[in-house]
Amino acid sequence: MRILSWAYLLALFAFILLPVVTLVIFSFQDGRLPVPPFKGATLDWYREILTDRALMEALGNSLIVALLSSLVALVLGFLAASGLARVLLPGTVVMRGLLIAPMTVSYLIIALGLLQMFNKVGIRPSLLATGIGHVVINLPLCFAILYAAIGEHQKSALKAARDLGAKEWQVLWFVAAPMLTPGLAAAFFLAFTFSWDEFIIAFLLTRFDVTLPVEIWSMLRSGLSPATNAVGSLVFLVSVIVVVALELTLFRKGSK
Amino acid sequence: MTADVHIKAVEHRFNSFTALHRVDLQIAAGEFIVLLGPSGCGKTTLLSIIGGFLTPSEGQVLIGGRDMTHVAPKDRPTTTMFQDYALFPHMSLRDNVGFGLRMRGVGRAARNAKALEMLEMVGLADKAARRPHELSGGQRQRVALARALAVEPDVLLLDEPLGALDLKLRRQMQEELKAIQRRVGTTFVHVTHDQEEAMAIADRIVVMNHGKVEHCGTPEEVYLRPRTMFSADFMGETNRVPVTPSGSGVNSPLGPLAIAPAKGMLCLRPESLGLAEGFSLGRATLVEAAFYGSYHRCHFRPLAAPDMLLTAHLPQGAHPGFGEEVELFGRNPVVLAPEAA
Numbered sequence: 001m002r003i004l005s006w007a008y009l010l011a012l013f014a015f016i017l018l019p020v021v022t023l024v025i026f027s028f029q030d031g032r033l034p035v036p037p038f039k040g041a042t043l044d045w046y047r048e049i050l051t052d053r054a055l056m057e058a059l060g061n062s063l064i065v066a067l068l069s070s071l072v073a074l075v076l077g078f079l080a081a082s083g084l085a086r087v088l089l090p091g092t093v094v095m096r097g098l099l100i101a102p103m104t105v106s107y108l109i110i111a112l113g114l115l116q117m118f119n120k121v122g123i124r125p126s127l128l129a130t131g132i133g134h135v136v137i138n139l140p141l142c143f144a145i146l147y148a149a150i151g152e153h154q155k156s157a158l159k160a161a162r163d164l165g166a167k168e169w170q171v172l173w174f175v176a177a178p179m180l181t182p183g184l185a186a187a188f189f190l191a192f193t194f195s196w197d198e199f200i201i202a203f204l205l206t207r208f209d210v211t212l213p214v215e216i217w218s219m220l221r222s223g224l225s226p227a228t229n230a231v232g233s234l235v236f237l238v239s240v241i242v243v244v245a246l247e248l249t250l251f252r253k254g255s256k
Numbered sequence: 257m258t259a260d261v262h263i264k265a266v267e268h269r270f271n272s273f274t275a276l277h278r279v280d281l282q283i284a285a286g287e288f289i290v291l292l293g294p295s296g297c298g299k300t301t302l303l304s305i306i307g308g309f310l311t312p313s314e315g316q317v318l319i320g321g322r323d324m325t326h327v328a329p330k331d332r333p334t335t336t337m338f339q340d341y342a343l344f345p346h347m348s349l350r351d352n353v354g355f356g357l358r359m360r361g362v363g364r365a366a367r368n369a370k371a372l373e374m375l376e377m378v379g380l381a382d383k384a385a386r387r388p389h390e391l392s393g394g395q396r397q398r399v400a401l402a403r404a405l406a407v408e409p410d411v412l413l414l415d416e417p418l419g420a421l422d423l424k425l426r427r428q429m430q431e432e433l434k435a436i437q438r439r440v441g442t443t444f445v446h447v448t449h450d451q452e453e454a455m456a457i458a459d460r461i462v463v464m465n466h467g468k469v470e471h472c473g474t475p476e477e478v479y480l481r482p483r484t485m486f487s488a489d490f491m492g493e494t495n496r497v498p499v500t501p502s503g504s505g506v507n508s509p510l511g512p513l514a515i516a517p518a519k520g521m522l523c524l525r526p527e528s529l530g531l532a533e534g535f536s537l538g539r540a541t542l543v544e545a546a547f548y549g550s551y552h553r554c555h556f557r558p559l560a561a562p563d564m565l566l567t568a569h570l571p572q573g574a575h576p577g578f579g580e581e582v583e584l585f586g587r588n589p590v591v592l593a594p595e596a597a
Contacts, residue, residue, distance in 0.1 A: 153340070160342035163307065164356035164407060165330045174355075178346040 020236060027229035034226045045230040055231065058215035062196055065127055065211055069134035070142075070191035076135070077142025077187060082176050085150040086158065096147070103140040110136055111204040118205070125207040133201040138191035145190070149183030150176075182249075189246040193239055258441050259320030259333060259410035260285040261306060266315030268301055268467075275301040277467045278315070285320075285410075288437050288444045290454040293464035294490070299447045300415060302464070306445060307413045308332045320410055330359075333410035337417045341400040343388040349375060349399050350384040356407035374402035377436065394425045401433070405440060412437075414446040418453060430456045451491050455479060463487040480525075485592055488523045495529065495566050497522040499591060506591075509561040510538045518591040525588065526553070529568035531576075534587035540566065541581050556584060 026034035030042040049055050080099055084092055102110060114133050115125070123129050154176070161175040177184065199213040206214055212235060219228050261283040268276040276298045283289050291299040304310040306317060308329035317325050324332055335356065344352050350371045351358075357367035375381045378398035380391075388396055397417060404412055414433075418426045434457050437444045448454055454461050455475040463470040463478060463486070471478055471487040482488035499506040501517035508522065514535040515522070529537070540556035543565070547553075551569040558564055559581070566584065576582050 156338055156340050156342040157344055159309065159329075160336070160338055160403075161344070161355070161359075163309075163329045163334075163336045164403070165359040166355075167330065167359075170359060174358075175344055179344070181346075 023229050024233045024236070027226055027233045029226040029229070032225070034224055034229045045226040049227050049230050049234070052227075055212075055215055055219075058210050058212045059234070061127055061209055062212035065131045065134060065202075066192050066195040069131040069195050070138055070188055072131075073135045073138035073142045073191050074184065074188050076139050077146055078177070078180070078184065079172075080139075080143050081146035081150060082158075082172060085147060085155060099143050100140045102136055103144070107137060107198070107200045111201040114201070115204055125205050127206065127209050127211070129205040130202045130211060133205050134191075134195040134198060137198070137201070138194055141194070142187040142191055145187040146180060146183050149180050154179050185249045186246065189242050193242050196235075196238065196242075257408050257410065258285045258443050261411055261443060261445070262316075262318040262321075263302070263306070264316040264318065266302070266305060266312045266317065268298075268305060268310065269313045275467050276305075276312070279467070279469055281462060281469065281472070283443060283445065285443055286441045288434065288446070288457060288459045290446045290448060290458035290461050291464060292448060292451060292454040292461050292490070293470075294449055297464040298467040299449075299462075299464050301467075303336075303413050303415055303445060303447050306411065307334050307336050334413055335404040335407060335409040336413040336415060337397075337400050337404045339416045339419060341388075341396045343396055343399055343403070345388055348385050348387060349380060349391075352388065352399055353403045353406050355403065360407065370406055371402075374406045375399075377405075377439075378402045378432075394421055394429065397421065397429060398432075401436070405436075405442065408440075409442060411443045411445060414444060416447050416449070418448070418450075426453065427456075433457055455491075463490060465490070480588055481590055482523065482592070485521065485523075488590065488592065493526050493567060494523040495526065497524070497564075509564060510558050511560045513537065513586075515589045515591070518593075520591045520593045523590045523592060524566075524586050526567045526569040527551070528587045528589075529556075529566060530570065530585050530587070531574070531582055532585055534585040535589070537566070537584040537586050539581055540584050542576050542578055545575050545578070556582075558584075 025038065027045055028041040028043070029038060029045070030040040084096060089095070111133060114129065114136065118125070118129050123132075157175055157179060158171055161171045166174065197213065198211075199217065202211040202214050203217065210218075212231075216228060216231055216235075219225075219231070261281075263279055263281040263283075266276055266279045267274070279298075279302060281302075291302060293299045301310065305312050306319075308324065308327055308331075311326060315325075316323055319333060344355065347355070350368060353371035353374050354362075354367040357370055362370070372381055372384060375384055378401055380395060380398055380402070383391070383395070388399065391399065400417070418429050421429060430453055433444070433446075446457065455478075458475055460473060461475055461478045462472045465486045470490075471483040473481075473483075478487060479491045482491060488494050497508050497510060498520075499508045499513065499515075499522045500519050501507075502512060504517065505512050505514045506517055506522070507513075513522070528534075538558055538560050540558040542554055543557050544555040545552050548569075551571065552575040554568050554570055554575050556566045556568060558566060568584065
């Protein structure tokens with residue numbers, strides 16, 4: 001029985017991680033094609049992509065878009081959540097629904113809508129447009145996480161802060177934000193990874209400056225190469241770093 | 257550091273439910289007032305209105321003579337000690353207590369000094385650098401008190417602050433609250449549903465029920481001379497005997513009683529019943545008795561009204577044998593008019 005459970009665990013991990021492991025292994029392939037057999041290890045492909053100006057620019061763009069869009073989504077989500085948690089208005093339920101609604105719409109539809117609207121108001125497809133798109137998809141996420149994180153305990157502490165003479169911004173800055181740190185970190189890192197990996201919106205809303213997923217897609221059009229594996233490995237590495245950061249900030253606090 | 261509170265014809269409605277019906281209340285500066293009543297009687301609503309967390313549907317709240325009806329909590333000379341303490345978990349006790357002063361722009365050195373002084377007052381000065389989660393419930397309670405008093409409010413509002421503490425700790429905190437209130441001289445408005453707590457700490461008790469003030473007076477007045485059936489019952493157990501005037505006394509199912517003529521319900525506390533002293537209640541037999549430590553709780557069946565049961569608290573070792581027939585006496589009679597019921 002014990003052996004069986006271990007076997008099951010191993011099979012599970014193999015199933016989840018095998019594609020990624022294969023990707024990483026063949027990014028070191030000493031040959032033209034990232035397929036078996038493995039012909040020996042080389043760092044040539046990493047050298048190639050790291051000296052590829054377009055690719056590195058796309059990576060930089062992706063980082064900037066992910067960082068800024070998730071910060072904006074976080075701030076807006078935080079304000080919305082603390083506002084709606086504070087007062088009970090007749091339309092609270094409707095407002096909450098409206099804020100979360102974009103989560104149920106496919107990215108393609110959101111991208112199409114944004115594309116048409118940006119056309120109307122004269123915003124060109126660009127990193128800014130993509131960033132706005134990512135705020136649209138991540139705001140509901142940030143809002144939902146933070147709204148759920150505000151419990152009775154938080155609410156009464158906020159009430160106490162107001163009672164002790166804190167202005168609204170002081171309540172948010174000195175009490176609400178520090179008390180919600182785990183939620184804020186979770187929302188930020190999730191938003192960051194979603195923006196970092198996002199393709200459809202970035203594809204439709206960028207033109208000359210593109211984000212990394214879009215650049216990888218155009219690389220793939222010219223066929224498989226260990227270079228794409230190397231890029232994939234780098235993207236994976238960044239995601240791993242984010243997840244580890246999340247573990248360290250969020251779950252270590254939670255276990256205390 | 258202290259102010260009077262004047263509540264003028266305050267009415268509050270939640271949708272269709274009226275939580276307060278035109279409540280009028282004068283609280284003197286430096287007074288320890290307890291709002292007492294069962295849950296849903298409007299006491300917490302009234303406290304929230306004084307603190308500014310609710311704006312009354314009608315009426316006015318004056319604190320220190322100034323109209324505060326529409327002033328936000330942060331601009332009122334009131335602070336609140338919340339039921340769940342509501343301490344800031346990410347701050348040390350020193351920062352918790354100094355928070356109000358920080359919001360008022362007091363410099364770090366000055367507010368730390370004041371915070372330490374307040375923590376000293378509640379006996380927690382040695383834990384100034386600790387966080388709230390390292391403290392026991394009673395200690396958190398003290399921090400909440402120190403934090404609320406650090407800004408030197410005119411009026412301190414206490415929202416069932418002792419509800420979560422065990423009996424022994426509650427008694428101790430009651431005494432401390434009273435001592436601290438005497439020392440700082442701030443007006444305290446304290447909400448509770450525990451009538452013993454109310455009597456132990458209040459200068460005046462405001463008994464509330466269904467959004468109205470039933471009785472407002474000193475603990476002695478409220479307990480010994482209740483004005484309504486509700487406050488008589490809420491403040492403690494009573495024996496009720498219906499009476500009608502007859503000559504210079506009253507008539508009752510127990511027979512004629514030698515008290516001032518009145519029509520209504522005669523209310524007698526169990527400890528006002530005895531085997532001597534006062535006016536006679538006629539003869540009765542003991543049907544049940546239990547020892548409660550400081551007294552015997554005895555049930556008597558009056559001979560004149562065998563379907564009635566009178567409860568008496570008799571001194572230790574003083575109760576008759578079961579089935580024994582004795583003459584009962586009453587003291588401190590209160591007759592409440594029928595319409596007061």
